[in-house]
Amino acid sequence: MSGPVERSMAFVKRVFREFYRDNVGVVSPPPRPEAREFGYWSFERGEMVRHLSFRSAEEVRAEIAKVVPLHAYRSAAYYQYPSAPMEEKGWQAADLIFDIDADHLDVPCVTQHVYRVCPVHGLLDDGAKTCPVCGTGAREVDWVCDICLSAARAETTRLVEILVGELGVNEGELEVGFSGNRGYHIVAYSPDHLTLDQMARKDLVGYLTCVGLSPGLLGLPWKRGGRGRPRLDLLPPPAFNEPGWRGRIIRRAYSILQSQAVPPGLERYAGIIREIRDAWSVEPDWTVAPLGFWTRLLDEAIRMEALRIDPVVTTDIHRLLRLSGTLNGKTGLLAKKIPLEMLEDFDPLNECVVLPREERVRVRVAYSPAFRLGGEEFDEISEPRSVMLPIYAGVYLVLKGLARIEA
Ligand SMILES: [Zn+2]
Ligand SMILES: [Zn+2]
Structure with a gap:
C-alpha cells in the first residue's frame, strides 16, 4: 500500500514524464557535454546518482526523458573521464559559476517565509516541533515571494555588469538562468577563466564580496588599520568614472549622500551633509569633510557594493549545478536560461511555469499563503481543505510540502 505522499509524488512524476515526452528539446546541456559529469535525484530513491557521462546533448536528453528525474545536474568541470571515480576523472577545466539565492540577500521578507505545517492539520505555531493534534513532526x-525574487534578479544584473565591465567576460560567454526555485545561476564560459584553480577562484570571490578589501590601499580616505591618518589633500582625488572597486565605491558613496537626508551612522555630521552633497554635485573632493565622515560613509558604501554570491559554489571546481531546461523538483518550475537582454523584466513566476495550465487536479491543501503563479492569483488557504487547482499550481504546493493529491 502506498501512502498519500507516495501517491502524490507518483502523480508529479507522471506530470514530469509527460512534460519531458513532449518538450525534451528544452533540456539544454552545457558546451562539450561529452566532457561533463551528470547526476540526478530520482523520485523513488532518496539519493543522488552521480558520475554519469554521455556522448552528446541528444543522449543527455534521451536519458532525462527516460529516467524522469526529480532534479538533474551537470558538472561545471570538464573531465577526461567524466564517469570515473572523482580522483581518476582527470580534471581539465571548469566553467566559472555563481549562485545568487534569495535567502542570502538581507531582504526583510525572507524571515517571514518559513512555515511549519502538519500535512493533515495545517499551519502550526512558530517553533512547534510536532503537531499538537496528531503528534506528527512539523514540516518546515x-x-x-516576488520581493525576494526581484532582489535576486537585481543582484544577478549587478554581477553580470561586473563580470563584463571589470573581469573581461564577453556577454556572449555568459549564461544566466533562473534556478527554478529561489535564485539565479550565472555561468561564465570565457576561456580566460576556465582553467582558474580553486585559489584563484577564491580570490575572485574575495574581490566580488569585498572580503579583505583595504580601502586605504585603494587611496580612499580610511582611518582604520595601521597606516596612520592619511592627509585628505594628498589622496588621489575621487572621480565618478574610475574603473574597478574604487570607482564603484565612490559612485555608491555619492548615491547614498543623494538618496538619504542623513545616512545612518552619520548623524553627528547632520549639520554639514548638505554642504558636502552640494560640493560633490559640482566636483567630488575629499577635503570637504573630515576623515571620520568618509570612513563611515565608505564603510556603508562597501557593505552595499559587496555582492551576495554563495562563495562555496564559485570556489568548488567539482561542483554539480542544475541542468538548464529541466524541472526543479522543489517547485515544478523550469530552470530556464534567460537571454541577457530579457533579464531586467524577467518574471520567473510566470515565464518558468511550463506544466499544464488548463487541466486541473484535486488537492488537499494543509496550508497555503496567498500567492501569484502562472498569471493567476491564489488566495490564502488558512485551514486544511480540498480544492481544484491547475496542475502547475497543484504540483507547486505538493512539492513545497503543503498539499497532497487526492485520489
Ligand atoms: Zn497533525
Ligand atoms: Zn520574500
Whole structure:
C-alpha cells in the first residue's frame, strides 16, 4: 500500500514524464557535454546518482526523458573521464559559476517565509516541533515571494555588469538562468577563466564580496588599520568614472549622500551633509569633510557594493549545478536560461511555469499563503481543505510540502 505522499509524488512524476515526452528539446546541456559529469535525484530513491557521462546533448536528453528525474545536474568541470571515480576523472577545466539565492540577500521578507505545517492539520505555531493534534513532526516549508525574487534578479544584473565591465567576460560567454526555485545561476564560459584553480577562484570571490578589501590601499580616505591618518589633500582625488572597486565605491558613496537626508551612522555630521552633497554635485573632493565622515560613509558604501554570491559554489571546481531546461523538483518550475537582454523584466513566476495550465487536479491543501503563479492569483488557504487547482499550481504546493493529491 502506498501512502498519500507516495501517491502524490507518483502523480508529479507522471506530470514530469509527460512534460519531458513532449518538450525534451528544452533540456539544454552545457558546451562539450561529452566532457561533463551528470547526476540526478530520482523520485523513488532518496539519493543522488552521480558520475554519469554521455556522448552528446541528444543522449543527455534521451536519458532525462527516460529516467524522469526529480532534479538533474551537470558538472561545471570538464573531465577526461567524466564517469570515473572523482580522483581518476582527470580534471581539465571548469566553467566559472555563481549562485545568487534569495535567502542570502538581507531582504526583510525572507524571515517571514518559513512555515511549519502538519500535512493533515495545517499551519502550526512558530517553533512547534510536532503537531499538537496528531503528534506528527512539523514540516518546515520555505516559501519565496516576488520581493525576494526581484532582489535576486537585481543582484544577478549587478554581477553580470561586473563580470563584463571589470573581469573581461564577453556577454556572449555568459549564461544566466533562473534556478527554478529561489535564485539565479550565472555561468561564465570565457576561456580566460576556465582553467582558474580553486585559489584563484577564491580570490575572485574575495574581490566580488569585498572580503579583505583595504580601502586605504585603494587611496580612499580610511582611518582604520595601521597606516596612520592619511592627509585628505594628498589622496588621489575621487572621480565618478574610475574603473574597478574604487570607482564603484565612490559612485555608491555619492548615491547614498543623494538618496538619504542623513545616512545612518552619520548623524553627528547632520549639520554639514548638505554642504558636502552640494560640493560633490559640482566636483567630488575629499577635503570637504573630515576623515571620520568618509570612513563611515565608505564603510556603508562597501557593505552595499559587496555582492551576495554563495562563495562555496564559485570556489568548488567539482561542483554539480542544475541542468538548464529541466524541472526543479522543489517547485515544478523550469530552470530556464534567460537571454541577457530579457533579464531586467524577467518574471520567473510566470515565464518558468511550463506544466499544464488548463487541466486541473484535486488537492488537499494543509496550508497555503496567498500567492501569484502562472498569471493567476491564489488566495490564502488558512485551514486544511480540498480544492481544484491547475496542475502547475497543484504540483507547486505538493512539492513545497503543503498539499497532497487526492485520489
Ligand atoms: Zn497533525
Ligand atoms: Zn520574500
